[in-house]
Amino acid sequence: MAAGGFCKLPNGTVVVALNLPSPAASSAGSVRFLVHAQNRARALTRLRNLGLRSVYLRGNAAPPTPDEVTAVLHHPDGLIWRTAPVAGAAGGPDLVQELWHPIRALLRRPTAQT
Numbered sequence: 345m346a347a348g349g350f351c352k353l354p355n356g357t358v359v360v361a362l363n364l365p366s367p368a369a370s371s372a373g374s375v376r377f378l379v380h381a382q383n384r385a386r387a388l389t390r391l392r393n394l395g396l397r398s399v400y401l402r403g404n405a406a407p408p409t410p411d412e413v414t415a416v417l418h419h420p421d422g423l424i425w426r427t428a429p430v431a432g433a434a435g436g437p438d439l440v441q442e443l444w445h446p447i448r449a450l451l452r453r454p455t456a457q458t
Contacts, residue, residue, distance in 0.1 A: 345350060346447075347362075347363040347405055347406040348360065348361055348362035348363060348401050348402075348405070348406055349361055349401075349404040349405055349406045349407030350387075350404060350408070350415075351403065351406065351408055351413060354441070355379070355410075356382075357380060357381065357382055357383075358380075358381060358382075358383055358384055358387060359378060359380050359387075359412070359413050359416055359417070360378070360379045360381070360384055360387040360388065360401060360408075361377070361378050361406060361412060362376070362377045362378060362379075362399065362401065363375070363376050363406060363428045364377065364392070364396065364399070365396070366427070366453075372430040373427055373428065374427070375392060375425050375426070375427055375428060376412075376425060376426055376427070376428040377396075377423070377425045378408060378415065378416040378424050378425070378426075378444075379391060379421070379423050380411055380416045380417060380419075380422035380423070381420065381422070384401060386402070388401060390423060391404060391423075394447065407422035415444050419444070420448055421447060421448075423446070423447045424444040424445060424446060424447065424449060425444070425445055425449075425450055426442045426443065426444050426445060427442055428450055429441075450452050
């Protein structure tokens, strides 16, 4: 089951954060999606329309952090992702955090080489 949460902004819109299993078969990690929408239902519909069919938000166990809210609000598409950090991993000063990617980068299909 996906961990996730949401936060309601002062203007009435919401930011939904979801951790979903990685689509790569070789990867055991997860991917964190952030969606900015008018309400929670529309945010989940945006993800479902992209092919993530069984996406549900149950509870508010992992809401977006203030930094994540800022990142998704400053992105023109309002839908970004990155690999989720491993739970329990201690981050040192040399730990570099992955940047956010637009959803186009995840959905981009590799070109066929002949």
